[in-house]
Amino acid sequence: QVQLVESGGGLVQAGGSLRLSCAASGISYGFHAMGWYRQAPGKQRDLVALISGGSTNYADSVKGRFTISRDNAKNVKNTVYLQMNSLKPEDTAVYYCRFVRYATDYWGRGTQVTVSS
Numbered sequence: 001q002v003q004l005v006e007s008g009g010g011l012v013q014a015g016g017s018l019r020l021s022c023a024a025s026g027i028s029y030g031f032h033a034m035g036w037y038r039q040a041p042g043k044q045r046d047l048v049a050l051i052s053g054g055s056t057n058y059a060d061s062v063k064g065r066f067t068i069s070r071d072n073a074k075n076v077k078n079t080v081y082l083q084m085n086s087l088k089p090e091d092t093a094v095y096y097c098r099f100v101r102y103a104t105d106y107w108g109r110g111t112q113v114t115v116s117s
Helices: none
Strands: 003-007 010-013 018-025 033-039 046-052 055-058 066-070 079-084 093-101 104-107 111-116
Touching: 003 093, 003 104, 018 033, 018 093, 018 111, 033 066, 033 079, 046 066, 046 079, 055 066, 079 093
Parallel strands: 010 111
Antiparallel strands: 003 018, 018 079, 033 046, 033 093, 046 055, 066 079, 093 104, 093 111
């Protein structure tokens, strides 16, 4: 069974940086798309960044500040990263990773990111 585990969240001051990681256990290849989503209290879960094949997409609010990337080791392609720079208080949320493999969605349990002003 595939499980996703996020790490790297925490508390940071505005203007700081964090790097989130999400690793899948159980399967090491075959993920067609990997993405990061976030959900602030009282709000819906929104897409932050997505990587699929050689393409990336970002929410307008994070363009130029966040970068999504994935492992490209020969036989292990099961980790995605989100480098977050110039963090703002409005980036505070629980961040979730999502992998898609053969039309099946897998979600992590989330990691808290808190940006203080």
